[in-house]
Amino acid sequence: MIIRFRSRMGMSRAEFQPTDTLQMLKDYVLFNVLKNQYTPENVSLCKDESDMGTPCSQVDEKTLQAAGVTHGNMIFLRLGSPRELPASTPVPPGKEGVAEVEISKDNALSATNSSNVASAHVAQDNIDDALELQDGLIPRSATPFCRHGPKGMCDYCSPLEPYDENYQRENKIKHMSFHSYLRKVNSNVNKYASTQSFIPPLEEPYFKVKEKCPSGHPPWPLGICSKCQPSTIMMNLQPFRIIDHVEFASPSIVDSFLNAWRRTGFQRIGYTYGHYEPYTAVPLGTKAVVEAIYEPPQVSEADGVTLEEWPEEALVDRVAAACGLRRVGIIYTDLTDDGSATGKVLCKRHADSYFLSSLEVYNSAHFQSKFPNPSKWSQSGFFGSKFVTSVISGNPNGEIEVTSYQVSNVATSLFKADLIQPSIDPDRMLVKREDKSRYVPDVLYRYIDEYKKQVSKNAKPAFPVSFLLVTLTDGFPEESKPMFAKHDTSLPITIETADETGRLRQLAKLFDHDAVKNGSLSNFPIILLLAQLSILKEDDMEVFAKYAMSPTEENEKNLNTRESYQTLLAVLYSSL
Amino acid sequence: MMSHLRSAFEDPNQKFDAHYRCYPASMMPGEKGVNVNYGGKEMHVANCLVILPPSALEKLSRLNVSYPMLFEFENAAAEKRTHGGVLEFIAEEGRVYFPYWMMSTLDLEPGDIVHVINTDISQGSFVKLQPQSVNFLDISDHRAVLESALRNFSTLTRNDIFEILYNGEIFRIKVIDVQPDDSRGVVSVIETDLVVDFETPVGYEEHLQEKEKERVASIKGTMVNRIKYKDLVKQGQASTMMGTGSKLNGKQVKEQDPSEIDNLNNLEEQECPAPLNLPIGTYFFGYPYKPPAGSEEDVPEKQPHTFHGAGTSLRASRNVEKGRGKKTSSGLKNDPINVDA
Incomplete structure (x- = not known):
């Protein structure tokens, strides 16, 4: 009988007898199909795609007949560690940046990127790994020009590449998704089906004078040559965006954040915590799902807000990681009541004024360079950033609205090279003057002048901020499934104002079994406060967070075995 | 006065019904005026009490009236009425003195006739x-x-x-x-x-709004002052328009009004805006507000009509037909086809 094998390596088939054992089949797979590149532990035999299968190392001596394998059966081979998911399922939140993915020349993977062999061992975010496995092709239905049967395909109806220009124009996609862009650039740089050479297709702009110039002149500022001097910077609209969409898991997250402004009229700033998921509205898109907003120490004013020193930054990030979250961006309010007493606000940000002021772009460039996006397709191992900037301000109808932006890679590179400076005009960014510490290359930007001609203009001393901006879409999910049941951005007032013993008593009340079922613990500030007591051990934090967010019996059982949790309960109950 | 005379002979079950000329209490001879208006302590007078002439008392005392005596005052001309009591019967004959607010309620001018009826x-x-x-x-x-x-x-x-x-x-x-x-x-x-x-x-709503505005104004602009934003704007202006002008006649050149810097258009004119050097993590939103183009405040002004006007002829046209024909041809002098036609 014939048995077929399907894996990332492709399809193959082999002749077996019904009396052959599974062991024999396994050996055939390992040596003939997979060419001995995988250890038995890393290969699983599965009946279908959803099946997790049995690893080859655990296969028993059953005959094929006894195992129910018949003529023409397809066996799927799951390669790599069994935990790795196939590309079609979404990535579980919060696991980003954990698994180190190593792709060598030999085990080049799926059909589309079989030639894309990264040289560096870069730990990419899981979302990027998952999206790389997708082909991202845009399917098309049959057209009147098609002259073939329903199962045929021709030039008119074959699927489009994710970066197809016509498709983008028709669907008004201003910035293509990062992975579409990557495919586009990669198809230009690296040839299909040639595994011989690999050139990283992406390169982050670098605007400093290159150090250690090989031409043998003294280092800058004493000498400079065409090899080490940065080339002219031409500012264009960035064609891609790393994040396409910002999704707030529940409207109450933003609503609770707005309460501070509603109470005082002072502006507020917070970091958004969440995870990344594929965004299906655009080909190969990525969305950041915001699950919580944390308000760091800050000085609020009616016309501004200042971040202060944040000693607990590491702790908050750690607790968020235990909940499966990471810092995805920053959010702040820029709201001014329009004085009509109808709850409307001034529309400050529009096409005639500015969307992000030069100062905000400068700040965002700082954050984006602080949180780089690891990418094995880039020469430096990093490309851009997934950090997003969300502004809550008034729209032209006077309603409160969230808009999200990223600044372009050019902006972060200009920031890193210390070439730009915010100005008092929110719509213009200054180019710094050249001095001993920095070399300022020519900076140009193109625009369409009053005679409808495209002209380039020197960006010194100032240029429009809009050249540095990338606009994202944002919104709320149709069916919200937030991770946290409660969305307070700050602690409940009863806990906030209580003294030390009172606070413990308030916390102990939350641990009541019924209260937990109602989600009393499913609140980021509460979990954070419990972590600050530093009774729970770091390892147990994750188990606790899991229980707090979904108080099932299984999670409870898991948690009850942890010693530090019992200590915490003892401390809390003693305060009652 | 006629009615007053007639009333002396009327039967006791009839109503007191009289017409008087009315005057505000402040026009009373003596010192009582103010008190009738707003109430004075020593006299314990009330606000809706009027002062009637003694003849009214004489007539009322002969009628069956309930006490305290209450009256309806009517301005028949304006069809307005109000009610009140009587304070004293010390007015000159034919006159009644009202508190000022009652006169304005009844829409009465001093010296107008008012109809006074006793009522329950x-x-x-x-x-x-x-x-x-x-x-x-x-x-x-x-x-x-x-x-x-x-x-x-x-x-x-x-x-x-x-x-x-x-x-x-x-x-x-x-x-x-x-x-x-x-x-x-x-x-x-x-x-x-x-x-x-x-x-x-x-006016309570407006009052609330004003309070709100005051509150907004009071919280406005703490950062703007701290970072000296306005000074920075001025500095930028100084760098673009350096130097001063002088006039031949020795008079001073007008300095630019510093209050004018409050709009963004001015900022846009600056070739090189001043840098805003704030530490990382500082967000400033107090830029001059610029409303979006679609809003009412920003309706673009109509283009001024240049080279527009109507032609007139000094000579009066002989008849309407001809005159009209002439006007068209003179209005479109540059159009040879029209002139020929």
């Missing part, structure tokens, strides 16, 4: 009042003020706006509703327990 008015149980200005809210104890003020009133008529004096200030209060409700909408408030309800004062 039922005791009130409930009134609803609406202060006519928000400063009524500044009174801390409304109950006490109203109790002492209404003590001086004998009747309240719906839609009247009466005045009370408290703490040197005049408060105007409108009567919105009275209970029990007879067709005239009037109740007597002498020796009754009255339930008083208040409507929001006139």
